[in-house]
Amino acid sequence: MTRLLDIQNVSLAFRQRTGLFSPPNLIPAVRSASLHVDAGEVVAVVGESGSGKSTLAKMVLRLLTPDTGTIAIDGKPAQSLGPREFARLVQPVFQDPYSSINPKRTLAEIIQTPLKIAGGVSARECEERARDLFERVGLPMRLFHSYPNQISGGQRQRVAIARALILRPKLLVCDEPTSALDVSVQAQILELFNELKQDFGLTYLFISHNLAVVERIADRIAVMYRGEIVEQGATDAFFAAPTHPYSKMLLSSVLPPIPGRPLPTVSRVFELNTPRGSQP
Amino acid sequence: MTALLDISGLKVDVPGRAGTLHAIRGIDLSIGAGECFTIVGESGCGKSLTAMSVLGLLPRAAILSAERMSWKGQDMRRFSRRQWANLHGPEIAAIFQEPMTALNPVLTVGEQIIESFVHHRLGNRKAALARAGELLERVGVVPVERRLAQYPHEMSGGLRQRVMIAMALMCQPKLMIADEPTTALDVTTQVEILKLLKELQAEMGMALLLITHDLGVVAHMADRVAVMYAGQIVETGSVASVLTRSAHPYTSALLDCLPTRDQPLTPIPGVVPALFGELEGCMFRNRCRFAREACADPVPARSVGEGHVYRCLLEANEVAA
Ligand SMILES: Nc1ncnc2c1ncn2[C@@H]1O[C@H](COP(=O)(O)OP(=O)(O)OP(=O)(O)O)[C@@H](O)[C@H]1O
Ligand code: SF4
Ligand SMILES: [Mg+2]
Numbered sequence: 204m205t206r207l208l209d210i211q212n213v214s215l216a217f218r219q220r221t222g223l224f225s226p227p228n229l230i231p232a233v234r235s236a237s238l239h240v241d242a243g244e245v246v247a248v249v250g251e252s253g254s255g256k257s258t259l260a261k262m263v264l265r266l267l268t269p270d271t272g273t274i275a276i277d278g279k280p281a282q283s284l285g286p287r288e289f290a291r292l293v294q295p296v297f298q299d300p301y302s303s304i305n306p307k308r309t310l311a312e313i314i315q316t317p318l319k320i321a322g323g324v325s326a327r328e329c330e331e332r333a334r335d336l337f338e339r340v341g342l343p344m345r346l347f348h349s350y351p352n353q354i355s356g357g358q359r360q361r362v363a364i365a366r367a368l369i370l371r372p373k374l375l376v377c378d379e380p381t382s383a384l385d386v387s388v389q390a391q392i393l394e395l396f397n398e399l400k401q402d403f404g405l406t407y408l409f410i411s412h413n414l415a416v417v418e419r420i421a422d423r424i425a426v427m428y429r430g431e432i433v434e435q436g437a438t439d440a441f442f443a444a445p446t447h448p449y450s451k452m453l454l455s456s457v458l459p460p461i462p463g464r465p466l467p468t469v470s471r472v473f474e475l476n477t478p479r480g481s482q483p
Numbered sequence: 484m485t486a487l488l489d490i491s492g493l494k495v496d497v498p499g500r501a502g503t504l505h506a507i508r509g510i511d512l513s514i515g516a517g518e519c520f521t522i523v524g525e526s527g528c529g530k531s532l533t534a535m536s537v538l539g540l541l542p543r544a545a546i547l548s549a550e551r552m553s554w555k556g557q558d559m560r561r562f563s564r565r566q567w568a569n570l571h572g573p574e575i576a577a578i579f580q581e582p583m584t585a586l587n588p589v590l591t592v593g594e595q596i597i598e599s600f601v602h603h604r605l606g607n608r609k610a611a612l613a614r615a616g617e618l619l620e621r622v623g624v625v626p627v628e629r630r631l632a633q634y635p636h637e638m639s640g641g642l643r644q645r646v647m648i649a650m651a652l653m654c655q656p657k658l659m660i661a662d663e664p665t666t667a668l669d670v671t672t673q674v675e676i677l678k679l680l681k682e683l684q685a686e687m688g689m690a691l692l693l694i695t696h697d698l699g700v701v702a703h704m705a706d707r708v709a710v711m712y713a714g715q716i717v718e719t720g721s722v723a724s725v726l727t728r729s730a731h732p733y734t735s736a737l738l739d740c741l742p743t744r745d746q747p748l749t750p751i752p753g754v755v756p757a758l759f760g761e762l763e764g765c766m767f768r769n770r771c772r773f774a775r776e777a778c779a780d781p782v783p784a785r786s787v788g789e790g791h792v793y794r795c796l797l798e799a800n801e802v803a804a
Contacts, residue, residue, distance in 0.1 A: 251669035252640075355754050356526075385525040385696065390740035390750035412669060419742040456670040458699030460738055462723045466678050466703050469671050 206278070207374055207406050208240040208263065213272030215258055232258040234430040235272065242373065245400065245407040247417035247438075249453065250427035256410045259427070260378045263408060264295050277373065287321050294367035296360070298379035303363055309348045310337070314365045321370055336365040339402075340395060357388035364395065368403065378410045393419055414457050418442060426450045485556070486513040487658055487690055488537065492550030495532050495541065502759045506532050506545070508714040514658065519684060519691040521701045521722075523737075524711035527755060530694045533711075534662050537692070538577055539567040555657075572599040576651035580663040582643040586635040592624075592646055593631030600653045611653075618649040622679055641672040648679065658690045665700070677704060698737060702726055707790070710734045713766035714758055720791030730787050730799040733767045765795065773797055 212235045218227040233255040240246045248256050261267040263274060265281055274281040276292050284292070294317070297303040304313050314333040318324060324332075337347055340361040351359055360380060367375055377396070381389040397420060399405055411417050417424060418438065425435035426447060434447040445451050455467040495507035507529045514520045522530050535541045536552075539562060552559045554574065562570070579585050587595055596619070597611035606614070616627045622645040624630045635643055644664060651659055661680065665673035681704065684691050693704055701708050705722040710733065718731040729735040739749040753770040764779040765771070771778070777796055786792050787799040 251671060357754065386698075386737065387525060387740050387751035388754075390742070390748045391752075393742065394748050394750055414670070415742045419748060452671055456674045458670075458674070458697070458703050459743075460698035460702045460726060460741060462702045462705075462726050464703065466674055466681065469674050 205242045206239050207242045207244075207276065208238075208408060209273075209275040210236060210238045210259070210263070211273045211275075212237055213259070213262060213269045213274060215262060215267060215269050231430050233262070233269075236427070236430075236432045237272075238425055238432060238435065240374070240406055240408055242406050243400075243404065244423065245409055245421045246423045246425065247409045247411060247421035248425045248427055248432075249411055249414055249417055251412060251453075254427040255430040256412075256427050257378055260295075260376050260408065260410050263376050264293065265289065290317060290321060290372070291370050292372055293374045293376060294370060294372040296363050296367050296375060296377040296380045298383055304351050304359060304366070306351050309350055310342070310354070310362050311347050313351070313362055314369055317366060318369045332369055333365070336368055339399075340365045340368075341391070355388075357384055357391060360384065360388075360392055361395070364392075364399070368399070371403070372405075374406045374408065376408045376410075379412065380409075381416060382411065382413065389416070396420060414453060426453065486515050487555055488512065488514040488692075489551060489553045490537070490549060491552075492548075493533070493536060493552065494548045495529070495536060496546045497542070497544055498546070499544070505758045505762055506714055507536070508758075508762065510709075510711075510714075510716045512709065512716075514690050514692060516657065517684070517688045517690055518706045519681075519693060519704055521693045521695060521705040521708045522711055523695055523698060523701050523708060525696060525737075525755060528711040529714045530696075530711055531662055534577070534660050534692070534694055537660060538571070538575065569603075572603050572654035572656065573605075574656060575658045575660060576654065576656035577660040577662065578644070578647045578651050578664050579661075580666050582640070582647040583635060585647060586643065588635055590634075591631065592633055592635065592638075596631075596646065596650045596653060599650070603654055605654060614653060615649065618652050619646070621683075622646075622649045624649065641668055641676065644668065644676055645679070648676075648683070652683065652687070655687065656689060658692060659684075660692045660694070662694045663696070664693070666695070666697075673700075680704075698726070698741065710737070713756060713762075715766065715794065717767065717795070718791075718793040720787070721789070724787070724789070724791045728787070728791075728799070729802060730785075730791070730793040730797075731795050732771050732773050732797070732802050734793075735802045736770075736772075773801070 213233060214235050215233045216229040216231045219230055220227050236259060248259060250256050258267060262269050311333055314336060315329050318329050338344065342358060342361050346354060381392050384392060409417060409421060421438050423435060424438050424441045425432050426449065428449045434450045445454050452469050456469055490512040493507055493510045497504040497506050522533060524530055536547055541547060549560060596615045600606065600611040600614060601608060619627045619630055624642060624645050665676050668676065680691060695701060701722060708722045708725050709716045709719040712733050718725055718734045725734060736751045740751055742748060751770050756766055756769060763781065765782045768774040768778040782794050782796055784792050784794045
């Protein structure tokens, strides 16, 4: 099995200026994180807000550069890939379908953009591929030439997914792709991710704060806490017996829709085997 | 037991360029002292506008009408601005999803938290600060002295929500309205805040109107629940009855699209209808797997015993089958 994504000992700290002459504060966002995703796998990264999930995703997407450590995609160092080559391998789907697509372009244009930039196909083939994908992600064809403000949030997320797929990438990096959506729409989009995985032979790095969501879709789960990956393992094993105290707490905080049960007890007092960063 | 809040036939219309939006289309609601009533539903179904109606804080353009709308027997439809102002704080207090928008960024937490207490002349500044101190301590915003001097942006989201809760409790309200109070928070923080709300409710005998889109939150918090869809309450009753013996296809579909380990997801196809123009019949019919022709005609409410009411043509046991 090919190792599609290989993250090795990656760290990144943000520099926060406190004053004109004082030295900047270093805020460690990701601390020696290692994680790999094999071709065809779905790996979910879970953790609370500020734990470093999105920073990790952004480094994989090359929107941020790690201070130390390496990221390899399809066996090659991520930095060594040209922009077109990279775009054909990795595509993002972000949380907010409202801000991640251009409101002034039609849906048809939005979906075709990556392919137009990449070049190498006729305008006609480009449109044909966009039409195919439009249908495939469950959008009604009559909306093809509509604008984003004429469609719902769930439909916008479908547009974002179609756009991500038009270059036929191998890896989709999804950062909270359903958390801005209603539960009924979230279920639709999760099912779509599942189907597309089969049809296109996709691999996902799937970021979420919601354990209930990743349980359905992930083969493996990595838990981030304060910039570190504190636990990772196969989904079944993880849900059956999480080992890290933070994982346990995360798992016990999921509230099933079953009446008559008390709220779980969450205790924030637990030890990490490594020193902590600054606390807010 | 007489209800604190008693509403029937509440409607809210919002005129706009695209026509009039019928955002709330005749809902009944009654909340008794000390109970936790939740409203659950998807985005845009009218949860927040319902809360805003009860608070007298609807957007200017909105037009409210109701057959009955009373607070402890007083007709709220005839409230003056002054009566609304007297209501906010000692009678009804509210907290919202994003505390940052409700808090003033340029005032310290201390200054903001004592404002309504002083305004309602419940005591002087000193008494107000003493009560603020007690409450902050109680909701876990410590050390109190330092927290009082902080500005809202110096706190995390969870802490800010705790501050909002303390602030809402300052005048000992009979009813707290909480509109998605934990939606912006991490799951672990959510559990802590929900726990706190539940404890405070018991300690102070306060009623809670909790608005959420999360059926897990409903299950753990509510005495009674109302499920809203497209501006109507489609099912209501005790939480045990509604969640375990759902009679309305929408309620049961909502439960089915929650991700669980063992069952495949069953998404609800389609989208929520637009609430413009003549709206007749069941608004769920374009997505309902039981829909039939008669669903386009007005659908009466039916009862399945003990305050469990739903609005659908089906018999109560047909959905589960
Ligand atoms: N100020 C306003 N002006 C015009 N329309 C509004 C206004 N506020 C809400 N609406 C509309 O009224 C309907 C009900 O909105 P409401 O905010 O009550 O929904 P909600 O159930 O609280 O949704 P959410 O879960 O997204 O908070 C929606 O169609 C919304 O677009
Ligand atoms: S009234 Fe008809 S469309 Fe509406 S929920 Fe019942 S069966 Fe479905
Ligand atoms: Mg709302």
